[in-house]
Each structure stands twice: as structure tokens, then as C-alpha cells.
Amino acid sequence: MxxxxxxxxxxxxxxxxxxxxxxxxxxxxxxxxxxxxxxxxxxxxxxxxxxxxxxxxxxxxxxxxxxxxxxxxxxxxxFRSSDPAERALGDKWMDWQFHFADAQRDAFLGCVRQGKVGSEPAVARSAEASCAMMALLDAELATRPWLSGKRFGIADIPMGVYAHTFYTLPIPRPDLPHLAEWYARLRLRPGYAETVMIPLT
Ligand SMILES: N[C@@H](CCC(=O)N[C@@H](CS)C(=O)NCC(=O)O)C(=O)O
Missing domain, CATH: 3.40.30.10 (Glutaredoxin)
Incomplete structure (x- = not known):
């Protein structure tokens, strides 16, 4: 247990x-x-x-x-690739998630925990920074179906959690088709629905 x-x-x-x-x-x-x-x-x-x-x-x-x-x-x-290169690419995005969390923090705290609106300067700056970083993830997801490689694994989990917040916050978002498609596939996973797709508080 x-x-x-x-x-x-x-x-x-x-x-x-x-x-x-x-x-x-x-x-x-x-x-x-x-x-x-x-x-x-x-x-x-x-x-x-x-x-x-x-x-x-x-x-x-x-x-x-x-x-x-x-x-x-x-x-x-x-849930973790045995190929060193594929594993390292997954690890990279797992570690990068902490930079993304820094970028999205003011938008999350502002909109969810402090009752601010998207036009508030700190929220708007954070939303803009989040969108710029998500464009990088979108480009990566154009190259392979999962951040873990050919199949879902732990490298998809950190940014998978943050993607739900990104798509739930009341902020403007650019069209990021590969990111959106990956997020749609995550949403079909029962564990994701149970633990991640819950109201932001
Ligand atoms: N690098 C740490 C960060 C942990 C962290 O920042 N946790 C936050 C919640 S997401 C926390 O403990 N906040 C204080 C609290 O909840 O009382 C990890 O990945 O586990």
C-alpha cells in the first residue's frame, strides 16, 4: 500500500x-x-x-x-522509456514543467485564489508568458504523440496536470493544435478525469 x-x-x-x-x-x-x-x-x-x-x-x-x-x-x-534518448527527452519536459509553473503562477493564483480578472496586469503578463511557453510544447508534440515517446508515460504527467489548468483559466489562448489534441487524449484517461479534471481551487 x-x-x-x-x-x-x-x-x-x-x-x-x-x-x-x-x-x-x-x-x-x-x-x-x-x-x-x-x-x-x-x-x-x-x-x-x-x-x-x-x-x-x-x-x-x-x-x-x-x-x-x-x-x-x-x-x-x-511508463518510462528504456531508450536513453527517448527517456532523456521525456525527462527534459518533466523538468521544464517547473519553469512553466513559474510562468503560469500569477494567472492561476490571480484568477483562482485571489478573484482577479484576466485584464489585471500580473495575470495578463503571466497568461502571455504561459502561452509563449505552451507554443514550445505544441512544437514538440508535433514530432511525437506523447512527451514520453511512442506511448503515454510519466513524462506526460507533469505538463498534463498543468495543461488542464492552462485550458481552464479564463485567459486568451492561441490556437495550438498539437497541444490541444494531446490534451484531448489525456481527457479520455479515467485517472486524469478523476484526479486532474476537478474544479480549480
Ligand atoms: N518541487 C516540489 C514542489 C512542491 C510544492 O511546491 N508544493 C506546494 C503545493 S503544489 C506546497 O507544498 N505548498 C504549500 C502547501 O500546500 O501548504 C515538488 O515537485 O514536489
């Missing part, structure tokens, strides 16, 4: 909650962080005061993308 700590309205927690469903892993999730606060027991496992953290077979692990890589390596090798 894998235990996941973290509130589900966190992008980084959604990654793990989605991944364990994709991989068919027995798990439970315990709310932590945000309005739930942190227990002393949790902070002993993860002194960063951040979510998510998991425990699996005695291993305590934090950093969401490290968790995704561990889950694939330990339980679901099909």
Missing part, C-alpha cells in the same frame, strides 16, 4: 494521485498542506513544509517528479 500525503487541489499532488491510478497501484491519500496544515509527524518526514510526500515499503520520498520516476522504476517500468 502506497501512502500519498497532500491536498488534491495541488498541482504536484495531482501528478502522483493520477500516476498511481494509471499504474494500478494500491494506495491511499491523506490530506495535508494548504488549509489542512502540517502535522509534526509529516514535518518529520518532509521538513520542507511542502506536499506531496509518499511512503512505499519503508521508503519516504518527496519531490513530485522524483516520486513519478521512482513509481515507474519500482512498479511500472512500461
Amino acid at each position: 502506497i501512502t500519498i500525503w497532500g491536498r488534491l487541489n495541488s498541482h504536484n499532488v495531482k501528478k502522483i494521485a493520477w500516476a498511481v491510478i494509471e499504474m494500478g497501484l494500491v494506495h491511499r491519500r491523506i490530506d495535508m498542506g494548504g488549509s489542512f496544515g502540517f502535522t509534526p509527524g509529516y514535518l518529520a518526514m518532509n521538513p520542507n513544509r511542502m506536499i506531496p510526500t509518499i511512503e512505499d515499503n519503508g521508503l519516504v520520498l518527496w519531490e513530485s517528479n522524483a516520486i513519478l520516476r521512482y513509481l515507474a522504476d519500482a512498479h511500472a517500468p512500461d
